[in-house]
Amino acid sequence: MKLLPLVFFFLFSPFVATATPMKLAFPENYAPMIWTENGQMKGVVIDVLNTVLRNKLSIETQYDGYPWARAQVNVKKGLADAFITIPTPERLEYTVCSKEPVFFGNIVIYTYVNHPKRDEILAIKSAQDLLNFVLVDYRGNGWLKSKLPDAKVVWTDTLEQTYKLLANKRADIIIRDTVNFDFFARDHKYTDRIEKTSVIVDTINIHLCINKKSEYASILPDFDNVIKDLRKEGTIEAIIDSYTKPSVPMN
Structure with missing residues (x-):
């Protein structure tokens, strides 16, 4: 009987039961949004996703950088779970995307x-x-x-x-x-x-797009809610500002 609460925890907790981390594929050189440095992915996207996925939703993540065309192929083939990008018709053939944009401009x-x-x-x-x-x-x-x-x-x-x-x-x-x-x-x-x-x-509008067959496709409603909260708090804007100075004058 003492095991019953633990059984219910694993049956009904949506994110702890997954066996593998959520794998996200990115372009390896797209600073300041995302880039690889000393074998580690860093940038605005990583800071935002760490806040949402790791800190708020308790999802273990794995970030990998590739030439951008290859990163997209990896998501399409299911070698990676997701990417952050514009949901074009071609990408929507094999992914489902967040309703809330992660970034826009x-x-x-x-x-x-x-x-x-x-x-x-x-x-x-x-x-x-x-x-x-x-x-x-x-x-x-x-x-x-x-x-x-x-x-x-x-x-x-x-x-x-x-x-x-x-x-x-x-x-x-x-x-x-x-x-x-x-x-x-x-x-x-x-x-x-x-x-x-x-x-x-x-x-x-740039969204989180997850392969339709990924075990993580079900997280999107929770992801949307957290993104909305972070945007209201100014957290996403503050992260972007930390990587950039004021724009050069426009003509």
């Missing part, structure tokens, strides 16, 4: 300083206008592939390589949220060669 245009077609770039009104320019982006970017499959793109393996190529005038435009560039711009590494414009081409 504007997608803005970056170009190199003194671009000869700067006035045309500042006049861009929609994603379709970008087809007139050469873009640079990292492999596996779902936003660009879904919005502009016919765009002229120079693909790179890492996020920072995109800034290097743009700074060296190897492409016309980068389309990205502001957090990434603000992180790299903290030491003014690119601000003398890259212009962050005020042109917004889209807004994005």
Whole structure:
């Protein structure tokens, strides 16, 4: 009879009974959101997920970094349970995603300083206008592939390589949220060669997406509730601020 409470604990506690940690796959070089340093994943995403999954939901986690395209394949094949990303139609074929976005923000245009077609770039009104320019982006970017499959793109393996190529005038435009560039711009590494414009081409919502066959797919309602609470408390914004300084002036 003394064993009865313990039996009920394991039968009805939703997260302790799992045999393996929740495996999350990430791009290995996407600072400050996520990157690998000395064999460990770190960044905004890790801090937020540790707060939600480990601290609030008591879920053991395993974080692994890969080239972004490979990370997505691992989730699709069930080699990893989940990733944090934009829920595109292709990704929704094999995942279920949180209703609450973990992060959200504007997608803005970056170009190199003194671009000869700067006035045309500042006049861009929609994603379709970008087809007139050469873009640079990292492999596996779902936003660009879904919005502009016919765009002229120079693909790179890492996020920072995109800034290097743009700074060296190897492409016309980068389309990205502001957090990434603000992180790299903290030491003014690119601000003398890259212009962050005020042109917004889209807004994005980034969600936790879990493989439909994963044992962790059932945690999403609890995950949503915790994310809502953290956003109200300002916790997520504070984590992002800890990695970035104020944005460089917009034109």
